[in-house]
Each structure stands twice: as structure tokens, then as C-alpha cells.
Amino acid sequence: AEHMHHAGSAAHAAHSQSSAQSVSCETLTAEDDDAPVREFEMTAAQTPIKLDNGEEVKAWTFNGLSPGPEIRVTEGERVVVKLRNKDIDAGVTIHWHGVVVPCSQDGVAGVTQDAVKPGEEFTYTFIASSPGSYWYHSHQMSSIQAEKGLLGSFIVEPKEAEYTAAQDVAVLMQKLGSTWILNGKTGGLAIPGNPGDTVRLRLTNTTDDTQKMVVEGAPYRIIALDGHAIHQPGILESTGFKIGAGQRFDLLIELPEQGKAVVRSEQNDHFNISLGQGAEPIRVASERQFSLTDYGAPLANDPIAEISFDQSFELKLGQNLFVNTINGQSFHEIPPILVKEGEEIRITVTNEGGGDHPFHIHGHRFRVLSKNGEPLKGSPVYLDTILTQDDESYELYLIADNPGLWMAHCHNLQHASMGMSMMLNYE
Numbered sequence: 001a002e003h004m005h006h007a008g009s010a011a012h013a014a015h016s017q018s019s020a021q022s023v024s025c026e027t028l029t030a031e032d033d034d035a036p037v038r039e040f041e042m043t044a045a046q047t048p049i050k051l052d053n054g055e056e057v058k059a060w061t062f063n064g065l066s067p068g069p070e071i072r073v074t075e076g077e078r079v080v081v082k083l084r085n086k087d088i089d090a091g092v093t094i095h096w097h098g099v100v101v102p103c104s105q106d107g108v109a110g111v112t113q114d115a116v117k118p119g120e121e122f123t124y125t126f127i128a129s130s131p132g133s134y135w136y137h138s139h140q141m142s143s144i145q146a147e148k149g150l151l152g153s154f155i156v157e158p159k160e161a162e163y164t165a166a167q168d169v170a171v172l173m174q175k176l177g178s179t180w181i182l183n184g185k186t187g188g189l190a191i192p193g194n195p196g197d198t199v200r201l202r203l204t205n206t207t208d209d210t211q212k213m214v215v216e217g218a219p220y221r222i223i224a225l226d227g228h229a230i231h232q233p234g235i236l237e238s239t240g241f242k243i244g245a246g247q248r249f250d251l252l253i254e255l256p257e258q259g260k261a262v263v264r265s266e267q268n269d270h271f272n273i274s275l276g277q278g279a280e281p282i283r284v285a286s287e288r289q290f291s292l293t294d295y296g297a298p299l300a301n302d303p304i305a306e307i308s309f310d311q312s313f314e315l316k317l318g319q320n321l322f323v324n325t326i327n328g329q330s331f332h333e334i335p336p337i338l339v340k341e342g343e344e345i346r347i348t349v350t351n352e353g354g355g356d357h358p359f360h361i362h363g364h365r366f367r368v369l370s371k372n373g374e375p376l377k378g379s380p381v382y383l384d385t386i387l388t389q390d391d392e393s394y395e396l397y398l399i400a401d402n403p404g405l406w407m408a409h410c411h412n413l414q415h416a417s418m419g420m421s422m423m424l425n426y427e
């Protein structure tokens, strides 16, 4: 009975402001300190957009744009974003995908705040404590509002760069209505550059689908996943990779002495990115697939050898034509993961087949310990969104260090809205 009570109250909390939890978001705001302040203003509005192929889209925008303005700050700065809603009737929020923020700033309508209605405003504030590639999107009816255009890049540059690059470009893969765009452009993106230049691409998949990519014409490295650096990333050639919905891959590409390098989508020419000058390379099929299980180098004296779990949870992701489930249940019924601050948690996520499920947890990053029972052999891998495909199982390690009420859901936002969503709550 006790267990059922918790399940009911958490599901309830996800949909309304009232909550029987002892931890609520309202009390958890960012502490004051002397961090330099970066202020931004964002106005959400209905805006007709004319794309470069002539198509007109009834978009929903931030500051008249979709994607919205790129927000780029430096590690350690305080970010202050004043959100206004001009005329989006259902209300809007901003969720900082992958950024570890206090719960009250997480931007989940019905959990951490009320949706911001037309004429209203809400100011978000948090410290950008961890460098990396992130993004933002409305989290009020996300499956509709993200596709309508309410999203953008959020980049935290490190105080001291680990890599030097002649160019550092964030690229948002986006489906706006029914059109595929890269940084707002149809028909692919061209990034100029000189032979021998190093380019850092921060590829972000804001669509609901897994994107299969390959780099042609240049060797490359994957230097970060979901914003978190890979330890000693090796050079890849003719190697494809899959970016799950919500995930980010940071690539470091050295432009060839002759001709272009191309980051090519294996599904969709609108997502091709050509870099540099001259002719495009000959199209190749990827000979290998990147795998996070053996990329980069393990840490010497990795403390992971010493971990012991306080609690373990199993999540089985299932899907049929009509419903998306976790452990056979849909959102309202799914008991939350209940943790105490300071606990070390193991979450095993298993895809029971029927589609790709990129599983996202708010407010935390987690470490991937194993895939299908095999421990990772390369670099430690920290993510906020794990792409699970047919019958795969991943063991995740999460330290409960950010009290509050947090969503955990499939980042195919259609699946999330059809039930594949739950809560991770602190007692």
C-alpha cells in the first residue's frame, strides 16, 4: 500500500503543481555567488517563416527564429534567461537539455513550474558549471512544441580549451513541421574553411529519429558525447555513427589538403554538411560503426572499480502500435524511481524491441557501465540520453546529487507523450 501511495502521488506531481513529496522544486534555487552574469531575453511567438527553399512554415519561434538564438556562455558563468510568451496559447517553458540545473530551473511544465501563458514571463537562472554541447527546448507539450520550432543550441565553452579549432560550429538537426533543416537551412549546410584547418562540429539531434551519419574525405575524432569529453579519442576513418534523438556528438575534423570533407547522413540529404573547399569526396559506405563500448582509453585508477550501489532499478522499454511502456505501464501508472540524496544508483535500461528508444534523464548525467552485460572497455562514457536499440540493454550508474523531481523519458517525444515517461524523485 505504501508503494502504491508513492506511485500515485508522483504521477500526480508530474501533472500539477501540488505534490505530496517532501522535496519540491520551489525550494531549490541556485545559490548566490560572484559568478559573472550573462543575460538573455527570449520571446516565444507564433511566426510564419519562409525557408530558403521557398516553403512557408507556421512556426513557433524564440526571438522570431527557429532554431532559436544560439546561447553560448563560458563555464562558471551565471546564466539568466528572461522568457516571455507573446501568443502561444498552451503556454511555454524552456528545458535545458543535459544541463545540470537546480530542479526549479528545469523548465518542465506541471512538475517544476507552470507553463508561461501568453503575456506572462519567467526568469531562469543557473550556473553553467559543466562545459559541453547542450540544447534547449520547450517542455510544455514537448512533442508538439519542439516540432513547431521552440528549440535551440546551448553551448558552454570551457575556461581552458582542451582542443584548438579554427572553427567551432553548433549544428542542430531539426524537423520543422515536415521539413528537415540544419541551422535553419534546407538542402544541407556548407561550412567554409581552409585546407588543414581543424573544425569542431557540435552535432545535436533534435528530431525524434535516430540519425545515421558518416564522415567522408577526412579522418575525424568523436571528442565528446552529450557534452562530456571522451578520454583519448582515437582517429576514425570510414566509420559511421548513430545519434539518438536528443543526443550530441562533438566531432573534430581536420580538413583535407584537397577537396572537401563531408559529414553525410545515410538517410537524408538535407542533413549533409560539407566542410572546406573544392570537390566533394567520393561517396563511401561506412565500413565500421562507432561503438561507445570500446572507444577512447580507460582512465588509470578509475574509481569505478570501487563502486557499490545503494539501489538498483530495472526499466524495460516496450512499444506496440498504440502504447509505449516502461515495465508494461504508461506514465500515470509507472512508479517513480525513489532515491535519497547521496545514493549511488544503478539503472538497467532494456529495449524490448519495436523501435529505437533514446532514454533521457533530467538533472543528472549518468555513466554507462555496460552494454548487453559487457563492461565498457574504452573511455568512461557519461551521457544524459542513451540510445537503446532492439534488444539492447545498458547498465547506467547515477549519483543522486541533485535533489528534486525529475523526468526520465524516451526522447522520441512522440513515444514520451504516448506513455514512455516516468519520474525520478528524491525522498
Ligand code: C2O
Binding pocket: 095, 097, 137, 139, 246, 360, 362, 407, 409, 411
Ligand atoms: Cu530534452 Cu524531458 O527533454
Ligand code: CU
Binding pocket: 324, 355, 356, 357, 358, 410, 411, 412, 415, 416, 420
Ligand atoms: Cu521511444
